[in-house]
Amino acid sequence: MSTYILIITLVGLAALSMAWVPALLKRTFISYPMVFMLLGMLLYLLPYELPRPDPIWREKYVVHLTELIVIISLMGSGLKIRRKVSWKNWQIPIRLVSITMLLCIAGLALFGWGVLGMAPAAAILLGAVLAPTDPVLAEQVQVGPPDDKEEDDVRFSLTAEAGLNDGMAFPFTWLAVVVAIAAGTQGNWLGDWLWRDLLYRIVAGFAVGWLVGRGLAYLIFQLPQKTKFPKANDAFLALSATLVSYGLTEMAHGYGFIAVFVTAMTMSAYEPDDKYHTEMHDFVTQVEQILMVILLLLFGGSIVHGLLGYLTWQGALVGLAFLFVIRPLAGLIGMIGVKVPIHEKMAISFFGIRGIGSFFYLSFALEKIDFADANQLWSVVGFIVMVSVIIHGFTATKTMGYLDRRRKVKLIPKEDDKIE
Numbered sequence: 342m343s344t345y346i347l348i349i350t351l352v353g354l355a356a357l358s359m360a361w362v363p364a365l366l367k368r369t370f371i372s373y374p375m376v377f378m379l380l381g382m383l384l385y386l387l388p389y390e391l392p393r394p395d396p397i398w399r400e401k402y403v404v405h406l407t408e409l410i411v412i413i414s415l416m417g418s419g420l421k422i423r424r425k426v427s428w429k430n431w432q433i434p435i436r437l438v439s440i441t442m443l444l445c446i447a448g449l450a451l452f453g454w455g456v457l458g459m460a461p462a463a464a465i466l467l468g469a470v471l472a473p474t475d476p477v478l479a480e481q482v483q484v485g486p487p488d489d490k491e492e493d494d495v496r497f498s499l500t501a502e503a504g505l506n507d508g509m510a511f512p513f514t515w516l517a518v519v520v521a522i523a524a525g526t527q528g529n530w531l532g533d534w535l536w537r538d539l540l541y542r543i544v545a546g547f548a549v550g551w552l553v554g555r556g557l558a559y560l561i562f563q564l565p566q567k568t569k570f571p572k573a574n575d576a577f578l579a580l581s582a583t584l585v586s587y588g589l590t591e592m593a594h595g596y597g598f599i600a601v602f603v604t605a606m607t608m609s610a611y612e613p614d615d616k617y618h619t620e621m622h623d624f625v626t627q628v629e630q631i632l633m634v635i636l637l638l639l640f641g642g643s644i645v646h647g648l649l650g651y652l653t654w655q656g657a658l659v660g661l662a663f664l665f666v667i668r669p670l671a672g673l674i675g676m677i678g679v680k681v682p683i684h685e686k687m688a689i690s691f692f693g694i695r696g697i698g699s700f701f702y703l704s705f706a707l708e709k710i711d712f713a714d715a716n717q718l719w720s721v722v723g724f725i726v727m728v729s730v731i732i733h734g735f736t737a738t739k740t741m742g743y744l745d746r747r748r749k750v751k752l753i754p755k756e757d758d759k760i761e
Contacts, residue, residue: 344390351384351391355634372734374478374696377634378727381641394643404708406636407701411507412601413629414476414697416583418504419605420622421487423613424497426606433494433679433689434501438509441668441675445472445693446513448667452659457721462524463714466517470703470722471663473510475696476503477633478730481737482692487609487618494681495744498689504606507698508546508599512539514702518709537594545595547603553586554607562612579621580628582608636697644727651720660725664732668693684747688740695729 355377362373385391424430446468453464476483483500484492515538523530557578565572583601590600609618640648672690679686699722707715 344392347389348391352635352638355380355638356631359630359634367738370735370738372478372481372730372737374633374637374730375734377637378641378644378730381638382645383641384638385642385645391642393646394639401708403700403704406632407697407704410477410629410632410636410697411701412583412587412598413580413625413632415504415507415598415601416579416605417622417625417629418476418483418500419602420579420609420618420625421484421489422497422500422504422606422609423484423487423492424501425610431501433498433676433681434505436675436679437498437502437672437689438506439675441671441690442472442506442509444671444674445663445668446510448671449659449663452662452667453721456655456659457653457714457717459714459717460521460524460712462517462521463712463718465513465520466703466706466712467718467721469510469513469517470699470706470718471695471725472513473506473698473702474499474503474693475698476500476507477629477698478696478733479503479692479694481734482688482694482741486622487613488616493685493744493748495685495688495741499692503694504602505599508596508602509543510698510702511542511596511598514706518706521710521712542594542596543599545593546590546597546599549590549593549595550586550600550603551607553582553589553600554604557582557604558608558611561608561617562615573617576617576620576624579605579625583625633697636700640700640723640726644723648723649720649727651716652724653717656717656721657724660721660728663725664693664695664728685744688744692733692737692740694733695726699726 359373362376366373366376385393428435446465448468449471450464450468453459453467454461457464457467459467479499482496483503484496512534516534519530519534519538560570561573561578564570582604586600586604587597590597612618669687669690672693673686676686676689681689703718703722706712707718712718
């Protein structure tokens with residue numbers, strides 16, 4: 342049997358199952374990312390001649406595949422956010438991508454250096470790649486499609502955080518690369534990093550993203566109303582907008598992740614009730630799910646073929662401490678003073694899901710320079726993502742259902758409060 346034919350058949354079957362699996366699992370405590378990760382592990386245990394993913398993922402396809410999935414997911418996330426930008430509406434995600442994210446980076450970097458014995462650059466990289474929450478694997482805790490008008494604080498905060506911090510963590514990935522390159526050399530590398538990677542690239546990402554989004558919104562919604570310019574009807578425009586926004590921003594040496602999310606939000610702000618937003622969102626979500634299935638199968642295969650081969654008990658302990666102590670505690674600290682019920686704060690803090698974005702950042706950094714602790718980095722990151730997929734997958738549906746029931750009970754007036 343041809344290996345190529347076997348691969349496309351398996352990928353086709355896995356992608357085909359996405360038409361039913363999410364709906365079948367919706368009322369269970371199992372998430373479909375967990376199902377496909379486990380399916381990948383099972384497939385690679387069978388005696389078939391499948392191309393084995395490199396246990397210490399060094400292939401360039403990892404960078405490009407994860408990059409593509411993340412930017413498509415960011416477009417979908419931006420299209421479904423409905424809250425207007427203001428400090429009152431956005432203070433929780435802003436706190437999460439500043440205070441919480443910095444605490445996570447610092448805490449994990451200290452553990453990587455002090456407990457795992459990593460070099461400073463590698464320890465910084467460990468914190469940077471695991472700081473951003475994942476927009477790809479977090480669908481269960483995010484807001485619904487654009488036509489879903491319900492948008493509670495928990496789902497909105499986690500969606501907005503995932504959209505913003507995938508770009509905001511990039512400067513610290515670059516910091517790790519710069520520190521590794523500058524080790525033992527002289528020069529103003531810190532000043533260059535502050536100006537170029539921390540300031541310019543972020544500003545360029547927001548600027549280009551807004552310009553592209555504003556221009557597309559004008560072409561899609563405003564120009565057809567003023568002239569005989571044809572109205573856009575094809576949902577694939579969202580995918581085109583994703584690639585254009587990302588490409589132009591990267592050409593300008595800005596952060597394309599930020600630009601794609603800003604582009605989507607800018608587009609969705611115009612004619613928010615237009616069903617075209619929902620059509621675009623549904624299209625990019627379907628593309629994202631197909632690509633996600635492929636990567637999860639590869640991830641499962643890499644686990645059984647040695648991805649965790651350099652994981653020590655100290656690395657596993659640090660990973661568990663990050664998921665169950667560092668991130669939740671950093672989240673609660675970041676939301677001090679915010680008027681949100683404590684049980685919702687705890688949910689926001691706990692569901693810092695790790696996933697595809699972490700793989701992108703790590704493969705991106707290792708493509709720039711070879712870190713001495715690269716193998717250990719892959720094993721620790723792979724372990725944390727695997728545990729996150731399982732633990733958050735088991736708990737997300739029940740937790741969100743519990744929070745929804747609490748809100749409904751709170752909205753129902755008591756007998757004594759009813760007007761006779």
